[in-house]
Amino acid sequence: xxxxxxxxxxxxxxxxxxxxxxxxxxxxxxxxxxxxxxxxxxxxxxxxxxxxxxxxxxxxxxxxxxxxxxxxxxxxxxxxxxxxxxxxxxxxxxxxxxxxxxxxxxxxxxxxxxxxxxxxxxxxxxxxxxxxxxxxxxxxxxxxxxxxxxxxxxxxxxxxxxxxxxxxxxxxxxxxxxxxxxxxxxxxxxxxxxxxxxxxxxxxxxxxxxxxxxxxxxxxxxxxxxxxxxxxxxxxxxxxxxxxxxxxxxxxxxxxxxxxxxxxxxxxxxxxxxxxxxxxxxxxxxxxxxxxxxxxxxxxxxxxxxxxxxxxxxxxxxxxxxxxxxxxxxxx
DNA sequence: AAAGTCTGCAACCGCTTTCTT
DNA sequence: CAAGAAAGCGGTTGCAGACTT
Numbered sequence: 001x002x003x004x005x006x007x008x009x010x011x012x013x014x015x016x017x018x019x020x021x022x023x024x025x026x027x028x029x030x031x032x033x034x035x036x037x038x039x040x041x042x043x044x045x046x047x048x049x050x051x052x053x054x055x056x057x058x059x060x061x062x063x064x065x066x067x068x069x070x071x072x073x074x075x076x077x078x079x080x081x082x083x084x085x086x087x088x089x090x091x092x093x094x095x096x097x098x099x100x101x102x103x104x105x106x107x108x109x110x111x112x113x114x115x116x117x118x119x120x121x122x123x124x125x126x127x128x129x130x131x132x133x134x135x136x137x138x139x140x141x142x143x144x145x146x147x148x149x150x151x152x153x154x155x156x157x158x159x160x161x162x163x164x165x166x167x168x169x170x171x172x173x174x175x176x177x178x179x180x181x182x183x184x185x186x187x188x189x190x191x192x193x194x195x196x197x198x199x200x201x202x203x204x205x206x207x208x209x210x211x212x213x214x215x216x217x218x219x220x221x222x223x224x225x226x227x228x229x230x231x232x233x234x235x236x237x238x239x240x241x242x243x244x245x246x247x248x249x250x251x252x253x254x255x256x257x258x259x260x261x262x263x264x265x266x267x268x269x270x271x272x273x274x275x276x277x278x279x280x281x282x283x284x285x286x287x288x289x290x291x292x293x294x295x296x297x298x299x300x301x302x303x304x305x306x307x308x309x310x311x312x313x314x315x316x317x318x319x320x321x322x323x324x325x326x327x328x329x330x331x332x
Numbered sequence: 333a334a335a336g337t338c339t340g341c342a343a344c345c346g347c348t349t350t351c352t353t
Numbered sequence: 354c355a356a357g358a359a360a361g362c363g364g365t366t367g368c369a370g371a372c373t374t
Contacts, residue, residue, distance in 0.1 A: 015341070016368085038359070054360075055343065090362060105363070106341050 001013055013047045018054055021046060025053055026061055059102045066098025083126040
């Protein structure tokens with residue numbers, strides 16, 4: 001069947017609306033209400049097609065539209081809903097009173113999407129972009145070298161062995177390995193350990209798991225600065241023994257930690273999200289820096305805000321000496 | 333200061349879904 | 354039930370203003 005565009009007719013105006021046109025449209029709708037868009041332009045004295053009038057009304061002139069910058073809460077809602085619904089802008093807009101689907105779509109494309117990409121998060125899947133992972137530091141490790149892997153083949157996780165065969169291979173294979181490694185550790189090694197999060201668990205895997213399972217409903221977000229910029233990238237395996245990074249697979253949290261913490265409690269500002277019911281930063285900040293900090297669902301904080309719109313949340317914790325042993329990769 | 337480039341967003345396009353006759 | 358119109362929807366475009374060179 002197909003329909004020709006409603007604005008194809010000669011004489012109908014296109015492009016930005018003038019104040020006079022807006023006024024005519026609003027006055028008409030105030031008198032007659034919205035709807036019947038086909039006849040509306042003629043009756044209202046507008047040289048526009050009905051569709052153009054409808055869009056102008058629904059996206060701009062409607063009295064219940066909230067204008068202005070999106071709040072943190074709105075942005076969090078958009079990200080969370082998008083992770084579930086994808087590009088269903090109207091469905092997302094239905095849960096954000098006063099915001100139109102067009103506005104949310106624009107905001108996503110111009111702000112949120114870019115920020116997620118910048119932070120190493122795939123805006124489509126809301127997962128970390130493992131293609132950005134740099135394996136070089138891992139592979140240069142004395143404990144994680146090729147000979148070790150091959151010598152221990154009877155003990156280690158089969159996925160680790162796969163690494164040995166993939167060392168000279170391409171990035172895609174490396175990604176595959178890491179995905180498998182993460183999944184197997186998440187689902188098998190850690191299943192009995194959580195939610196206590198003992199420090200015997202390889203820290204990076206431990207927190208990847210935690211953030212997904214326990215923190216995602218309680219998003220805390222603020223302007224934040226990464227402590228160690230050089231290490232701010234999606235990374236699941238500690239790059240050395242006293243520093244590790246973590247992030248969640250759905251952009252709910254990102255964090256980094258260092259045994260030689262470069263920040264002190266007094267340096268940290270934090271904001272709590274009202275939606276985060278169990279937020280309790282004091283318990284973390286009161287924990288002596290020298291003692292291991294156990295992570296639990298009520299222990300989060302964020303670094304001080306910066307000019308940059310790099311949003312992230314951070315967990316502070318310490319990694320015990322030599323916590324990341326090669327044995328950590330062995331099935332328990 | 334001028335030209336070029338980037339960014340944000342309103343508006344449009346065309347396809348799909350829903351409604352009306 | 355079918356056909357056509359209206360409305361809904363998501364992707365894309367174009368332009369004004371901001372920013373950079």
